[in-house]
Amino acid sequence: MGRVAQCPSTMKILFAYIIVTVLLVLICTEPNQVEAQVEPANPPRYEVKALREIAAELGKKDMNFSENPCNNKSSWFTPPPLHGSRAVNNSTVTCNCSFTNGECHIDGMTLAMNRLSGPIPSYLGNITTLKYLSIENNLFSGTIPPEFGRLVNLENLTLNANYLTGKFPSSLANLSNLKELRISSNNFTGKMPDIFRSWKQLEKLEIQASGFEGPIPSSLALLHNLVELRISDLPGEGSKFPNLKNMNNMYRLMLGGCNISGPIPDYVWEFSRLQILDLSFNNLEGSVSDSESLTKTQYMYLTKNSLTGRIPDWMSIRDSRYQIDLSYNNFSESLQSPSCQENLNLFQSFAGGKDLGSDNCLKNFPCSKDWYSVNINCGGGATTINGVDYEADEDFGGRAKYVPLKETWETSSTGLFWDTTPTSMDFIAQNVSVLRTNNSELYTRARLSPLSLTYYFRCLANGNYTVTLHFAEIVIRDNRSYQSLGRRIFDVYVQEKLELKDFNIKNEAKGVDKAVIRKFKTVVRNKTLTIRFHWAGKGTTAIPRRGTYGPLISAISVDSDIKPPVLSGRNKNMKFIVGAVVSVLCLIFIILGILRWKGYFRCKPSREQVLRGLDLQTGFFTFKQMKAATNNFDAANKIGEGGFGAVYKGVLLDGTIIAVKKLSSKSRQGDREFLNELGMISGLQHLNVVRLYGCCVEGTQLLLVYEFMENNSLAHALFSPTESQLKLDWPTRQKICLGIAKGLTFLHEESSLKIVHRDIKTTNVLLDSDLNAKISDFGLAKFDEEENTHISTRIAGTIGYMAPEYALWGYLTYKADVYSFGIVALEIVAGKNNTKYRPEEDYVCLQDWALVLQQKGNLMELVDLRLGTEFNEEEAIRMAKVALLCTNSSPALRPTMSEVVNMLEGRTLVPELILDPSIFADESRFGAVKDQFNRMQSRSSKTTTITQSSDSTSTVWLGSSSTLVEHQ
Ligand SMILES: *[C@@H]1O[C@H](CO)[C@@H](O)[C@H](O)[C@H]1NC(C)=O
Ligand SMILES: *[C@@H]1O[C@H](CO)[C@@H](O)[C@H](O)[C@H]1NC(C)=O
Ligand SMILES: *[C@@H]1O[C@H](CO)[C@@H](O)[C@H](O)[C@H]1NC(C)=O
Ligand SMILES: *[C@@H]1O[C@H](CO)[C@@H](O)[C@H](O)[C@H]1NC(C)=O
Numbered sequence: 001m002g003r004v005a006q007c008p009s010t011m012k013i014l015f016a017y018i019i020v021t022v023l024l025v026l027i028c029t030e031p032n033q034v035e036a037q038v039e040p041a042n043p044p045r046y047e048v049k050a051l052r053e054i055a056a057e058l059g060k061k062d063m064n065f066s067e068n069p070c071n072n073k074s075s076w077f078t079p080p081p082l083h084g085s086r087a088v089n090n091s092t093v094t095c096n097c098s099f100t101n102g103e104c105h106i107d108g109m110t111l112a113m114n115r116l117s118g119p120i121p122s123y124l125g126n127i128t129t130l131k132y133l134s135i136e137n138n139l140f141s142g143t144i145p146p147e148f149g150r151l152v153n154l155e156n157l158t159l160n161a162n163y164l165t166g167k168f169p170s171s172l173a174n175l176s177n178l179k180e181l182r183i184s185s186n187n188f189t190g191k192m193p194d195i196f197r198s199w200k201q202l203e204k205l206e207i208q209a210s211g212f213e214g215p216i217p218s219s220l221a222l223l224h225n226l227v228e229l230r231i232s233d234l235p236g237e238g239s240k241f242p243n244l245k246n247m248n249n250m251y252r253l254m255l256g257g258c259n260i261s262g263p264i265p266d267y268v269w270e271f272s273r274l275q276i277l278d279l280s281f282n283n284l285e286g287s288v289s290d291s292e293s294l295t296k297t298q299y300m301y302l303t304k305n306s307l308t309g310r311i312p313d314w315m316s317i318r319d320s321r322y323q324i325d326l327s328y329n330n331f332s333e334s335l336q337s338p339s340c341q342e343n344l345n346l347f348q349s350f351a352g353g354k355d356l357g358s359d360n361c362l363k364n365f366p367c368s369k370d371w372y373s374v375n376i377n378c379g380g381g382a383t384t385i386n387g388v389d390y391e392a393d394e395d396f397g398g399r400a401k402y403v404p405l406k407e408t409w410e411t412s413s414t415g416l417f418w419d420t421t422p423t424s425m426d427f428i429a430q431n432v433s434v435l436r437t438n439n440s441e442l443y444t445r446a447r448l449s450p451l452s453l454t455y456y457f458r459c460l461a462n463g464n465y466t467v468t469l470h471f472a473e474i475v476i477r478d479n480r481s482y483q484s485l486g487r488r489i490f491d492v493y494v495q496e497k498l499e500l501k502d503f504n505i506k507n508e509a510k511g512v513d514k515a516v517i518r519k520f521k522t523v524v525r526n527k528t529l530t531i532r533f534h535w536a537g538k539g540t541t542a543i544p545r546r547g548t549y550g551p552l553i554s555a556i557s558v559d560s561d562i563k564p565p566v567l568s569g570r571n572k573n574m575k576f577i578v579g580a581v582v583s584v585l586c587l588i589f590i591i592l593g594i595l596r597w598k599g600y601f602r603c604k605p606s607r608e609q610v611l612r613g614l615d616l617q618t619g620f621f622t623f624k625q626m627k628a629a630t631n632n633f634d635a636a637n638k639i640g641e642g643g644f645g646a647v648y649k650g651v652l653l654d655g656t657i658i659a660v661k662k663l664s665s666k667s668r669q670g671d672r673e674f675l676n677e678l679g680m681i682s683g684l685q686h687l688n689v690v691r692l693y694g695c696c697v698e699g700t701q702l703l704l705v706y707e708f709m710e711n712n713s714l715a716h717a718l719f720s721p722t723e724s725q726l727k728l729d730w731p732t733r734q735k736i737c738l739g740i741a742k743g744l745t746f747l748h749e750e751s752s753l754k755i756v757h758r759d760i761k762t763t764n765v766l767l768d769s770d771l772n773a774k775i776s777d778f779g780l781a782k783f784d785e786e787e788n789t790h791i792s793t794r795i796a797g798t799i800g801y802m803a804p805e806y807a808l809w810g811y812l813t814y815k816a817d818v819y820s821f822g823i824v825a826l827e828i829v830a831g832k833n834n835t836k837y838r839p840e841e842d843y844v845c846l847q848d849w850a851l852v853l854q855q856k857g858n859l860m861e862l863v864d865l866r867l868g869t870e871f872n873e874e875e876a877i878r879m880a881k882v883a884l885l886c887t888n889s890s891p892a893l894r895p896t897m898s899e900v901v902n903m904l905e906g907r908t909l910v911p912e913l914i915l916d917p918s919i920f921a922d923e924s925r926f927g928a929v930k931d932q933f934n935r936m937q938s939r940s941s942k943t944t945t946i947t948q949s950s951d952s953t954s955t956v957w958l959g960s961s962s963t964l965v966e967h968q
Helices: 010-027 031-037 045-058 122-126 146-150 170-174 218-222 266-270 505-509 569-597 607-614 623-629 672-683 714-719 730-750 804-809 814-830 846-855 873-886 897-904 923-939 950-958
Strands: 091-096 105-111 117-119 132-134 139-142 156-158 163-166 180-182 204-208 228-232 252-256 260-263 276-278 283-285 299-301 323-325 373-378 383-385 388-393 400-403 409-414 428-430 445-448 452-457 463-472 490-494 497-503 515-524 529-534 555-560 638-642 645-651 657-664 692-698 701-707 765-767 773-775
Touching: 045 105, 045 122, 122 146, 146 170, 299 400, 323 400, 373 445, 373 452, 463 505, 463 529, 490 515, 497 515, 505 515, 529 555, 623 645, 623 657, 623 692, 623 701, 672 692, 714 765, 714 814, 730 765, 730 773, 730 814, 730 873, 730 897, 804 814, 814 846, 814 873, 814 897, 846 873, 873 897
Parallel strands: 105 132, 117 139, 132 156, 139 163, 156 180, 180 204, 204 228, 228 252, 252 276, 260 283, 276 299, 299 323, 373 388
Antiparallel strands: 091 105, 373 555, 383 388, 400 409, 409 452, 428 445, 452 529, 463 515, 463 555, 490 497, 490 529, 638 645, 645 657, 657 701, 692 701, 765 773
16 A cells, blocks of 8 residues: 555546435425424514513514524524624524424523613523523523522523522422532622522532532432532531432532531542532632542542641552642641642641741752742733733632742642633633733733642741732733623632632723732731732633633732831942852853753753753653663563654552653754653643653653553554454444544644644554543654655655645645544445455545545445444434544645534534635646745645656655555
């Protein structure tokens, strides 16, 4: 198989074109298609009437009221233009037309993210068939109408982020089918109602800053089906830990700021499925269980309680996937106290507000002098404004991270953004439009926090101080779209005194991208000063994106009211001497740096060097560690030979299983830029992306340390001939395919570092113990480029997966990955290897065969025979169609990965395949694209050795060159 997989030839495409046209005509007369065209019945008049009332409220003046809301084409589904009189968005109506008597009823309704105000319309209670209702993020006020008690079919009710007041009407007890209830950020009054005994089906309950007061009612104990419970910011009377004993499926548990006292019950440590545990800001006492049962719990927040005793060993040996925050507690110090780790926040964790001893952590710098002024550009780089030097504060931050790197100040960051995929840039916001404000350097980037962020100043001269906080809203927008409906509300404490309550930057600044500055007087007594930013559950959480909330701080200045003592002459001399010494030291460091760069020193940069110099977010491993972990790279531990080198399984001292990839490269030694890039990559976290823990440089060798994947690769699962191969049933295949799509969406569109993978193929998709797909080797294709010397210096990819424009022209965009993804998706449906499968001589590959099957309207034939009849036909056909769409030879006609996700999840329809007379397949048109090729080539400085002769380019096209691509 020496040929580049570019299946359809010109003739075939033309032929296919004709067939498709004919088929399209035929399809329209197919009986099931005709059925789908039948208009759904009108819902009963009272339902339409209720809709009309709401439409009037929404200001939808252009509505055609005679329209059937259950008809797909109805304008009920198309939101009115955003520049209309009111921002209206995300309002949808869904119907259930499967009633046996042929009736249609409205069963779902979303009015989320509008500017709707006034009381909730009581006629909503007339649509008794409703199962889903969300009015999240509006301005509704007043009480919940008692008529809601008639919605007995209601399963999901979301009232978050409104101004609802009063108590719950007692009729709500009728909603016995409720599975999900969210009432966060409202103005309800009185004690939390003891109504839960009526809602035994509840699976998810969210009550953050609802306005209700404590205690948590005892009937909560009856909700045995709960998988997610979030209660926070409950003022008033406290309580002991509520009884959650029988909730064995608990997956995410938050009881924060609820004034809970007493010990944490033992059964909490036994919840075997618990993923997130947040018990922060209570008065919990007693010790933390020594049992290691919470092995799955990835995020644990015990912040700001009165916990005592020793910190259990299991907490300090977990790898960087796990984040534990124990800051602000009363633990006792001992010899075994854990060492300073980036995923274990121990800021003021010990009795008396102490941190760790200096030998445990790179910190507790002795104070060189008393400081009188500190200025920080939060989230941004160093800058000077009006003669004031602002220090840089560019650490990535973290979900449980204490950064003690400076003499004068440190940060402690606690909390994760819920309901969103974590990224490495979660804790730094970047402006989205040009700032109109003076001193914009201070405001272009700002530090964010999902729960609590402390700036801790030390070595300050005691006395009176002025604290200046600079804010600007750079995330929520001010335009006429729904993005302006966000409300960011948070609190600020100075020396633990609440100085700003329910602070809303946008309101205070009267707009976005505008600076607002607040000054406070305070007193420094023990040379220390604490400024803490806190999110107390209020405001919106989903605008412009889910997970947008919490404090945002742009810059901080701390200034003593006393002038620092003026430098005497002697001090001036001192200054000169210090200056001279520093220059000499710098020189020495530069020389040492060069020597190191030249490879005179081995591996093992100090931790400090790593943190300061290379900005690696996670570990830097020593070669010794790697040797120990893999038993000196014992052949028995070798688990694979990837394109970039051998891969070994290893075990770190703490028991973490890792995969070590041994790359060897002459040209990359000491390449700082490359290491920096690796550092960035290692910060990326997504369920469908293999986690890079870190790396190790040793001489000419570079080792990469990854999380270990139990189930090998997708290629292994799909194609390995052995009997022992995994059984991939249809739901698993659908999950894997969707997982790859989501991982790529993350790399292309969502992560802080946008990455084109270049080499998506089944061997680069790994499977974890739950058969989640994880994309591996991203960012590395670049690494390979210097190695391929014969024809191209740029192309790294694999036969059978490479997009034609990339294989031929070296023209690389995100769409090249989309193409490769399409091939992988085909292989998942068919269970066959694209390049190895040829049903007949006529076909080049699986993709070729699939195209023909599609044109014959016979895509079902493609589905892997091993699945038997046990698969979801609709999903299989959909996946095949998406795959073919992705492998369109024109990049512009391929969808983006986020569109692919929507199609695979059935949220959007898969457009019919557009067959294009491919410019790449048609050699007669070669001349026409040659100019374009030359232009591209001159643009790309790195593309140095592709020859311009059309002869050799055709050679590439025929694919006789094996050096063009990397082999599997
Ligand atoms: C809602 O139902 C009540 C009682 O059946 C009825 O009196 C009222 O007119 C209905 N409202 C609407 C808007 O249909
Ligand atoms: C609301 O609509 C916007 C744009 O149409 C979309 O980005 C956002 O995800 C939607 N929000 C929800 C909750 O559906
Ligand atoms: C309704 O809630 C249930 C239980 O939490 C959830 O599984 C389901 O996806 C929700 N439905 C919708 C339409 O959000
Ligand atoms: C809701 O309560 C907050 C205080 O918790 C108050 O500032 C706000 O004005 C109230 N809003 C309404 C509409 O009552």
